[in-house]
Amino acid sequence: MGNKAAPFVVLCLIYGLRAEDGGGWSLPSDLRLEDEGFCNIDVLDGSSLSHQDFIDRYAFSRPVVLRGLTDNTKFRFLCSKWSLLAEYSSRTVRLSTANTYSYRKVDVPFQEFVDELLKPQAADALGSETLYFFGDNNFTEWQELFDQYEPPPYVLPHTSGAYSFGIAGPGTGVPFHWHGPGYSEVIYGRKRWFLFPPDHEPHFHPNRTTLSWVTETYPNLPEDEAPLECTIRPGEVLYFPDRWWHATLNLDLSVFISTFLG
Ligand SMILES: *[C@@H]1O[C@H](CO)[C@@H](O)[C@H](O)[C@H]1NC(C)=O
Ligand SMILES: *[C@@H]1O[C@H](CO)[C@@H](O)[C@H](O)[C@H]1NC(C)=O
Numbered sequence: 001m002g003n004k005a006a007p008f009v010v011l012c013l014i015y016g017l018r019a020e021d022g023g024g025w026s027l028p029s030d031l032r033l034e035d036e037g038f039c040n041i042d043v044l045d046g047s048s049l050s051h052q053d054f055i056d057r058y059a060f061s062r063p064v065v066l067r068g069l070t071d072n073t074k075f076r077f078l079c080s081k082w083s084l085l086a087e088y089s090s091r092t093v094r095l096s097t098a099n100t101y102s103y104r105k106v107d108v109p110f111q112e113f114v115d116e117l118l119k120p121q122a123a124d125a126l127g128s129e130t131l132y133f134f135g136d137n138n139f140t141e142w143q144e145l146f147d148q149y150e151p152p153p154y155v156l157p158h159t160s161g162a163y164s165f166g167i168a169g170p171g172t173g174v175p176f177h178w179h180g181p182g183y184s185e186v187i188y189g190r191k192r193w194f195l196f197p198p199d200h201e202p203h204f205h206p207n208r209t210t211l212s213w214v215t216e217t218y219p220n221l222p223e224d225e226a227p228l229e230c231t232i233r234p235g236e237v238l239y240f241p242d243r244w245w246h247a248t249l250n251l252d253l254s255v256f257i258s259t260f261l262g
């Protein structure tokens with residue numbers, strides 16, 4: 001090996017190792033959220049559920065977490081901090097405030113987002129003042145990356161998938177809202193999910209964060225108003241049916257992608 005190649009190999013080794021451990025995105029443990037809650041949603045091994053079982057038992061009736069359905073090792077590597085910054089640092093990303101109805105959008109260079117905005121969220125922040133990177137992706141610029149993502153194979157009849165990609169700090173998330181069915185997968189980090197059926201609208205303030213709902217509202221909920229919930233990790237996908245209310249809380253600095261079936 002020539003002298004010129006050595007630093008490159010060392011860098012690859014360092015970043016390769018870090019890819020196993022959060023892709024270079026993970027923060028010190030005191031900046032992560034520890035409470036994963038419990039999981040009262042079915043968690044199934046992808047290989048133990050056929051597409052037909054998925055349609056019959058879950059697609060139109062309840063959420064499910066599926067493990068090991070796809071192998072996104074390569075996509076995960078391409079989503080390491082080093083790899084994304086090398087490719088996209090000067091590209092613009094569109095951020096939205098993390099409230100339920102009237103949100104504001106802000107465009108920033110990806111590098112600035114990573115350096116300045118990708119931080120743990122303060123407990124007293126308002127959702128309407130918190131900028132969240134999720135969706136509004138420029139599919140022309142990010143096509144090469146998304147081409148490497150292997151979405152969950154179980155689709156619904158007459159639908160196709162549309163991606164929303166995001167990266168967000170610990171303590172951030174989206175407050176309760178609903179829309180069509182889809183999947184959520186974390187590439188790095190952990191994401192805690194809360195869900196309610198369509199006919200059970202939860203009590204929440206549209207401008208408050210999920211974090212404030214978890215710490216202030218959730219502990220006082222009567223038993224019959226408790227949500228379905230589960231924390232998902234890399235290698236797991238959560239399926240949410242049509243019009244189910246849902247809110248998310250990133251426990252770590254997380255990289256994630258949703259596939260909306262419409
Ligand atoms: C997406 O990126 C392309 C190529 O840089 C650019 O021409 C286009 O305006 C962008 N689209 C949006 C909606 O920002
Ligand atoms: C939520 O925040 C937005 C933007 O600041 C504001 O226009 C709206 O009135 C707020 N809604 C409530 C219910 O406080």
Ligand SMILES: O=C(O)CCC(=O)C(=O)O
Binds near residue numbers: 173
């Ligand atoms: O990943 C998130 O934080 C938000 C996901 C979400 O709300 C969705 O997929 O609809």
